[in-house]
Amino acid sequence: MRRTLRTATAALAFGALLASGACTTDGDTSTGATKTTLTIGTMTPARSMDPIDAGGGGTPYFQAVYDTLIKREPDGKLTPMLASAWKYDASLTSLTLTLRDGVTFDDGTPLDAPAVKANLDRFRKAASAEAAQALSTKSVAAPDAKTVVLTLNGPDPALLDSLSDAYGFIANPAKFGRDKPFATLPDGTGPYELDAENTTTGSIWTFTRKSKYWGEAPPFQKVTIRVFDNENAIVNGLKTNQIDAAVLQNVDQQVAATSGTKLKTASQEIDLKLFNIFDRKGARVPALGDVRVRQAINYALDRDVMVKQIQQGRGTATNQIWGTQAPGYDKELDSYYAHDPAKAKALLAAAGYGSGFTLTLSRLAALVPDSLAEAMKSDLAAVGITLKWDDLDQASFLTKTFREFKYPGVVMNGGQPAKDWATVSASLLPRTISNPFGDTDPTVEQLAAKIRASEPARAATYAQQLNRHIVEQAWFVPLYRMQYLHVTVPTVTAVPQAGLAVPALYNYRPAA
Secondary structure, eight states, X not given: OHHHHHHHHHHTOOOOOOOTTSSOXXXXXXXXXXXXXXXXXXXXXXXXXXXXXXXXXXXXXXXXXXXXXXXXOTTSOEEESSEEEEEEOTTSOEEEEEEOSSOBOTTSOBOOHHHHHHHHHHHHHSOOTTGGGGXXXXXXXXXXXXXXXXXXXXXXXXXXHHTTTGGGBOBOGGGTTSSSTTXXXXXXXXXXXXXXXXXXXXXXXXXXXXXOOSSOOOSOSEEEXXXXXXXXXXXXXXXXXXXXXXXXXXXXXXXXXXXXXXXXXXXXEEEEEEEEEOOTTOSSSGGGGSHXXXXXXXXXXXXXXXXXXXXXXOEXXXXXXSOXXXXXXXXXXXXXXXXXXXXXXXXXXXXXXXXXXXXXXXXXXXXXXXXXXXXXXXXXXXXXXXXXXXXXXXXXXXXXXXXXXXXXXXXXXXXXXSSHHHHIIIIISTTSTTSTTOOOOHHXXXXXXXXXXXXXXXXXXXXXXHHHHHHHTTOEEEEEEEEEEEEEOTTEEEOOOTTOSSOOGGGEEEOO
């Protein structure tokens, strides 16, 4: 799950701790004049400024210095950017892009079709976390200087969205082939350029507005993105005007940001807290290979109590991985596994596990706080399942959980795209990060193929059918949709982005 790994990484962020009063400001804290600088607080560091490392919560870094082929507006509508137009053929397996005139890279080299082809080919070959965005592309051609043609191995309803995301960032191919060509020296066509003197990799990235940009000049002369290792420091920064905007996940910090402050807030239910069962065939824990056991786990957990007590009411219990903005979402599935310990025990007994079994999962405290860890342990113990947590540090957690797959699953945050195919391709298809053991069945294969090839209305029907099948087969143990809080100082506005947990850099404006 590409967004899942992103979110996990976000929660593991390292970087500067901005204690209250510990850092200097940008010198733009006045409230009487239009704000000219924007400082964003985040727990997501940029690993590098190479577009092959883009995606998820780190996207705003890249939007400063690179343009995408297509732009995604806050409501999810797609509009021209480097591509001024695009068109599919009748079979939906050939996408033709027409490039905009008058765009240049930082060194003055004009943007042309060979440059775009070189970027798309490079992205497809890179083993990046967002590589799934390019899986449908069979080849890329540049028949003339302004035309790019993507030939697909089948329809890809999420491709245009991908071209507005990591797959669509275009860098200067003149630097391809060098060792880590854009790690700290980005070269794109975007509205800002990196201010290296005021940038410290891993903690502070500063961007200054270009004197010449092909598009409309962005509203801020300078953008700084500061990395924190905890949300308490972010809230302190917001309260003291050291930062201007942030997205808060922790409910305690959400309360702190809204209590006795003049900060502006907007809530958004976007990411999902879930137990992702990797081991659906029981290779590591035989019990998990029985659908009745997976269903029993779903019945055993009291999601309503989790939302009320752990999330302080900020969220919604759910049993499905589909998000509310996707056509395949089915409200009835939110309560498919209503809390029922007796039914859970009966299912375990029918599956031959009436005496219970032991389940050991890796745990990162940033993703699974003590309250959730104890709630899950207690609920599962009530039906006879012994849950053991293996507490790990960041590096060990990522390695053992997502690279070595030493555990039968993981409790983590998952993204909820607004497109059905994005959910299917990122979470259900074999060998994705959410399906590392390659599970599938005839129903999944048939419905996935129909969703991929059908017109939107019919595809939505198939997506709802697939959503219900996945819930019935208990591939996942979804817990609740989390409510994120977008917070800004009074002099800044930020509009949440449909289907994404963080606003695009384009969504920030000085307050009127």
